Amino acid sequence: MLIPPFLQIGSVVRLVSxxxxxxxxxxxxxEKCLKNWGFTVQIGQYATARHGRFAGSIExxxxxxxxxxxxxxxxxxxxxxxGYGTVQLVDKLNWDAFRKHPKWLIGYSDITMLHxxxxxxxxxSIHGGMAKAxxxxxxxxxxxxxxxxxxxxxxxxxxxxxxxxLNRLGIAKGFLCGGNLSILYSLRGTPFDSIQxxxxxxxxxxxxxxxxxxxxxxxxxxxxxxxxxxxxIVGGFSDFEEDPLFGKTLREIIADAVSEYSYxxxxxxxxxxxxxxxxxxxxxxxxxxxxxEGVSLQFLKTLIHA
Numbered sequence: 105m106l107i108p109p110f111l112q113i114g115s116v117v118r119l120v121s122x123x124x125x126x127x128x129x130x131x132x133x134x135e136k137c138l139k140n141w142g143f144t145v146q147i148g149q150y151a152t153a154r155h156g157r158f159a160g161s162i163e164x165x166x167x168x169x170x171x172x173x174x175x176x177x178x179x180x181x182x183x184x185x186x187g188y189g190t191v192q193l194v195d196k197l198n199w200d201a202f203r204k205h206p207k208w209l210i211g212y213s214d215i216t217m218l219h220x221x222x223x224x225x226x227x228x229s230i231h232g233g234m235a236k237a238x239x240x241x242x243x244x245x246x247x248x249x250x251x252x253x254x255x256x257x258x259x260x261x262x263x264x265x266x267x268x269x270l271n272r273l274g275i276a277k278g279f280l281c282g283g284n285l286s287i288l289y290s291l292r293g294t295p296f297d298s299i300q301x302x303x304x305x306x307x308x309x310x311x312x313x314x315x316x317x318x319x320x321x322x323x324x325x326x327x328x329x330x331x332x333x334x335x336x337i338v339g340g341f342s343d344f345e346e347d348p349l350f351g352k353t354l355r356e357i358i359a360d361a362v363s364e365y366s367y368x369x370x371x372x373x374x375x376x377x378x379x380x381x382x383x384x385x386x387x388x389x390x391x392x393x394x395x396x397e398g399v400s401l402q403f404l405k406t407l408i409h410a
Contacts, residue, residue: 105279105387107228108179108206110258113142115179119235120148120168121159123214124187126235128152131184133239138182141253148172151184158189166193174201179208180256184235186213186284194221194296202227208256210234213310213377216283219386220291223281223298230255231283231306231375232383248374252383263382265373265399270359273394274368276335277404280390282306289320292327299324301332304392306384308339308376314350314357317341321361330362335392336369337401340376368394373401 111117117138119131131152138145148168153160160168172181194217209218209229222229232252241249251261281299282288285307291297299305309317324330336358344354352360355371362369370392374380391402 105226105228105389106206107388108208111143111179111208111256115143116146116177117143117180117182118146118148118172118175118178119151119182119184120172121151121153121184122165122169122193122218123159123183123189124185125154125157125159126152126184130235130239134182134184134235137238137241137249146178157187159184162192165189166196169193170197173197173199176201176205181207181209182234182238183209183211183215183218186211186215186234188214190214190217191290194218197221199225210252212381213284214287216287217291217296219283220288220296220298223387224296226387228385228387230383231386233381237381248380248382255383255385260385260388260403260405261383262400262402263374265370265401267396267398268355268371270355270369270371271394271399272362272367272369273396274335274366275394276304276368276392277389278302278304278334280304280306280384280388280403281386282337282384283308283386285309285317285320286312289323292323299329299333302334304335304337304390305329305333306337306339306373306375308341310342310377311345312341313345314347314352314354317344317354318350318352318357318361321358325361331365333367335367336362337373337375337392338369338371339373340378342377368392370394370399373399
């Protein structure tokens, strides 16, 4: 895997909106935050455009993202929000210039699409906070945003998480991949499906029903994904719609899907749409330790620098 160059004071970063429409005030708040970090901030021409539920037409969103990928002076691309719409762009993007001048790409939720592409291309990226989190970074609960800053300046973190009764103990090492479960599921059978053997997979989602989670987990199982990974990290599943008739909790659905495997599994890891959303460096080698005392996830600097 290739790691993009770390940033410095004065590095050029760009805010773009490949998916859902975003409040212009949040984009300005993100710009202020990034300037406070010492970056030179550029805002995509159509970052605050509106085309129905999208941040501009397909052509406008594609133009902003492609320009950012191509610009050799741009060191990082911050996606302003998720929602829906990135899938409309992925088969139209040209990555030739990006390969020559790789840069960090940051976002989560629908932006899992882009992380998956970069994983296939062997380039690390960051599943992390977007415009809203950056705008609110002065709040104490936005500590993950400060961790994002540290990563961009070259400091890799080690995370700790609490004990859960359904955790499966063990230690595993592998390259981290994952993100939004619905997006990962939607990429199955496409050229952008990036989950590989021995990966440590992390998943999160929002607003899904029990049978939908069960269907997606069965897809990963029947497709051989769950038998090939070396560890599973289960993050937040916000607004999960409990269904007493289904007969299983969210944790039980996922635990049952991986019950026949022996690798470590942890639940309630602080990554997802609500609460703490720790930045995850996709494509990096990590050490996952699930014990009776808790969970630790350490990012290892074993990547090749661009």
